[in-house]
Amino acid sequence: MGGDRDPVTRIRTAPSTVIATVLGVGLPLAFLGVFFAWPVAAMIGRGFADGLGGFAEVFARPRTVRLIGLTLAQAALASVICVVLGLPVAHVLYRLAFRGRALVRALVILPFVLPTVVVGVAFRTLLRGTPLDGTFAAILLALVFFNIAVVVRTVGSAWEGLDPRQEDAARVLGASPARVFLTITLPRLGPSIAAAASIVFLFCATAFGVVLVLGGTKFGTIETEIYLLTTQFLDLRAASVLSVTQLVIVVALLAVVGRVRGGTQRRAAIARRARRTDAPAIVAAIVVTAALAVPVIALVERSLRTTTGYGFTNYALLAGTGSRNALVVPVWVALGNSLTTAVQATLIAVVVGLAAALVLSRSPRRPIARRALAAFDGALLLPLGVSAVTVGFGFLITLNQPPFDLRSSPVLVPIAQALVALPLVVRTVLPVLRSIDPRLRESAAVLGAAPWRVLRDVDLAVVARPVLAASGFAFAVALGEFGATSFLARPDRPTLPVVIFRLIGLPGGDNFGMALAASVVLAGVTVAVIALVERLRVDTVGAF
């Protein structure tokens, strides 16, 4: 793309475009610099205060090597399984038209926002007594359960916009469905699959609660080890060595993924009715969705259990503060806090993410600029690959001076949540922006549209639907975020996941029941919000 030296190119590099680029790069970089790079660097720096001798010593421990191996193995396997199982679901939910599609789409994302500690207990209750309990396979199952939504939504959004005429042509010419899929569809989905897989890999590589709860104590990851070293032993040297190792793995992964890029041709595709050839995908999608539903159903069933049978006792209790005042605020107030925070986090993630994606979608001619963009692209994903403990402690030791004296400020929570949601926003929006034919922008410019007008009428118009999808996703992530939030939330303003964690950490049937009921409420709210966003998207099709 690009590279043609016609007058159009000169128009596109007008001064206002330069300003736009600087803003688009500057805003995300400033955000990541202050709220990610600086805290993490400061924290790692503490560990290397006495020099770099820690590397040899930490890597000489057999435990370290084993943990790195386990981390890579579980993240790689889980990513592959997520892609294989997620593709048929994405196809059915984003290419086929059927009643209740928006609802199923929303349901699939549900596991992604459930609190790990609750799902851990739900999973273990299901697995207890089976040979799977406490095995590596159990961890994989849970990781797939949590992350498959990333594949379904990221790949699904891209798939939705693929021009189906190429497939149709191949089909008419006699190609088998498998051949059509392998030679036409799959290559075009490549970039979005790579994007989704890399996000899943990062989530899995830094998974924490799931590994602890389901692996018993037999399996650790770099992440659980950093947590242990930092919070239990205050062994910052070893923790820093592992943090750097984590970063190296992430950067290496991003470099590999960076090779699989490029745009996909788009048009506003209209979902079609199912054909007989869709049967395998439909069967696979039903099986996967049903499997996802099992732990959720188990959770709902247990939340409805009372001492005498079934009922809504646990839900009624949510209006209060638990057995013997387990909570500072009623669960409904915590839900309100969660919603407020999640809206703020979504706003931050979407503004910063959109700015970044607009810049990333351009294909500059100069190789150095292209390489800089690739690096920028990778930098946006880094927050997913670095331990929440490192970032959390980093916040505390850096954001203590004006103008960033934010340590006890409620604004840190949405910022921390936005850090996690930001890569998802970029990954959802970017493939769509990249797929815009540059000639569209050029024509607009030639016809006299100012650069801002081009941005608004071409880029933003095309991206409106994906941005809504990304907002829903970011919102769901922010709503369910626990790791950083528990670290930073003010005790008098707890979020729902924090409250659930507290309830499940206390003995007594009421508290346990309330934790389950609150999890179901959290899940229900998330599904409602996502379903609403899906509906909004349908409405915007008319304007599009």
Added chain:
Amino acid sequence: MKYAILAAAVALVLTGCSAPSTDAQPLVLVTHDSFALSDGILDQFTAQTGIPVQVQSAGDAGQLVNTLVLTKDSPLGDVVFGIDNTFASRAVDNGVLADYASKDLTSAEDQYLLPEGQGREQLTPIDNGDVCVNVDHEWFAEHGIAEPVTLDDLIKPEYKDLFVTEAANSSSPGLAFLLATIAKYGDGGWQDYWTKLMANGTKVDAGWSDAYYVDFSGPSSEGDRPIVVSYASSPPFEVPEGATEAPTGALLDTCFRQTEYAGVIAGTKNPAGAQKLVDFLFSTTVQNDIPETMYVYPVNAKATLPDSFVKFAKIAPDPFVVSPADIDENREAWLAEWAAIATP
């Protein structure tokens, strides 16, 4: 439109910087995530002194102390609550606390004080709770098996596959139980005990909720193991409304006592106010509230206990003790040895 969103986001970030305006500079109470007091308790402090209190959570008990150490040059707050005896040495040795123990302590609370030079000068005891092996009375009655009583019993064949505990390196009650066994069997003997414990089918879970709600057979869970490491205050929670007996019980010969302390953070700009807040945490206003909100016992001899505690909660007469200095010195080595035995 985009500008509007951007401006809103920037405004959001900027307004976050300014603290809410009050007459007096508030005191910041840094604590762990299990901290809770009833509504209005901290307001009473403000009413008495004119100083508002802002609570700042810093993760679990381990994270709390490490946070204080890491932020020593620019302290997070004025007063800390929630340093326990397993982490006290680290806080004291790193010099994150100013010298002050509440002026209201009496000889009745001597038993909770840390040794001299190991925190006695900086930390005021606020609450304590025992981590004990809990048993499911109903299960043992149903199966006609006598309940275990001591740590020794847990390695007997009749209790094979019946015990579940938490990992000492990822769970605070798990660590407390390990320390109980270290106190009981000594520095050279606990490894042998744990080897036998594991050979007797002990299950080690990552965390408390996992052990208690999944594997324990108690009334609010559906597991099949009737013996679990939990708190001495757990049984009162299992008493159904109107019942007179708890369906579970704590074995009082297996307990390790966790005492939580408060102290003035070194570098506070308001040492006088901070000392008043420590005194307030030790006062009966807070002490009477602690059992119902944090499920632990107040240390103040003048505090009164709620009925449910009086009836169902028990205190170990002679809990196991390991000195904070020993814990700090050996924590890593013990946990490494423990992990090799219990989580092969």
